[in-house]
Amino acid sequence: MSLELADVSYTHPGTAPTSGKLLEGLSLRVGAGEITGLGAPSGAGKSTLLRIAALMTPAASGAVLVNGQAFAPGTPVPRRVRQSIGMVLQSPRAAADPRLRLDALICAPLAIRDRALRPQPRRHAKRLAELAEAVQLDPALLRHYPHQVSDGQLQRAMVARALALDPEVLICDEPTAQLDAGTKAVILGLLSVRAAAGAAVLIASHDRAALSRVAHTMVDLTDVNHAGRPS
Numbered sequence: 001m002s003l004e005l006a007d008v009s010y011t012h013p014g015t016a017p018t019s020g021k022l023l024e025g026l027s028l029r030v031g032a033g034e035i036t037g038l039g040a041p042s043g044a045g046k047s048t049l050l051r052i053a054a055l056m057t058p059a060a061s062g063a064v065l066v067n068g069q070a071f072a073p074g075t076p077v078p079r080r081v082r083q084s085i086g087m088v089l090q091s092p093r094a095a096a097d098p099r100l101r102l103d104a105l106i107c108a109p110l111a112i113r114d115r116a117l118r119p120q121p122r123r124h125a126k127r128l129a130e131l132a133e134a135v136q137l138d139p140a141l142l143r144h145y146p147h148q149v150s151d152g153q154l155q156r157a158m159v160a161r162a163l164a165l166d167p168e169v170l171i172c173d174e175p176t177a178q179l180d181a182g183t184k185a186v187i188l189g190l191l192s193v194r195a196a197a198g199a200a201v202l203i204a205s206h207d208r209a210a211l212s213r214v215a216h217t218m219v220d221l222t223d224v225n226h227a228g229r230p231s
């Protein structure tokens with residue numbers, strides 16, 4: 001599947017009108033089987049852009065295209081499209097529900113797919129074991145709550161969660177920020193495997209060196225964002 005942002009603009013609600021748009025006229029395409037690495041100075045709007053790309057935040061104008069199907073702001077997003085997108089949010093602590101053990105957190109997308117009322121780790125034990133092994137998470141940690149694991153362990157759990165449904169679009173915001181060099185390489189390798197399987201993969205990171213080792217294309221947000229530039 002491909003992922004495309006077409007002429008996207010966005011301003012955070014409540015932002016002073018004098019401060020102008022955060023994103024304007026932004027277009028970006030990630031083809032099927034490609035990894036695009038996104039870099040930007042802190043505060044430039046990377047996380048905002050990724051949330052728009054993942055159809056979590058509606059743009060003010062423009063469209064997000066998933067495999068050519070355009071979603072303008074306000075267009076309903078079918079379940080099958082939502083479920084084809086995996087997202088790793090920037091802060092695993094903020095993203096993880098503190099009431100769920102890691103096994104439930106990781107298999108929550110499977111429960112949503114199955115329209116189950118709550119995550120069913122026992123039912124999905126085989127997939128959980130595969131995912132834990134892929135992200136090099138000690139299976140004993142699956143029974144722990146987020147406050148009982150390190151930031152890096154929680155980050156790996158959130159990557160496992162994003163991979164749970166083998167997403168055809170994968171959007172990752174600083175997916176390796178908490179990790180040592182070896183584990184970082186393992187996680188980036190997993191994202192490469194998804195791309196090799198045909199997924200469109202968009203990764204934002206301040207770690208340009210690591211990102212450029214796996215990305216087919218590197219994009220600097222400031223080069224594709226026209227906010228603040230004379231028209």
Ligand SMILES: Nc1ncnc2c1ncn2[C@@H]1O[C@H](COP(=O)(O)OP(=O)(O)OP(=O)(O)O)[C@@H](O)[C@H]1O
Pocket residue numbers: 012013014015022040041042043044045046047048049090
């Ligand atoms: N909910 C919000 N309401 C108002 N402004 C916001 C909101 N979220 C973010 N911003 C502002 O939007 C800008 C972009 O934020 P964003 O998190 O997208 O940046 P970023 O490029 O991901 O930064 P970093 O690399 O530091 O994580 C920042 O100036 C931030 O202050």
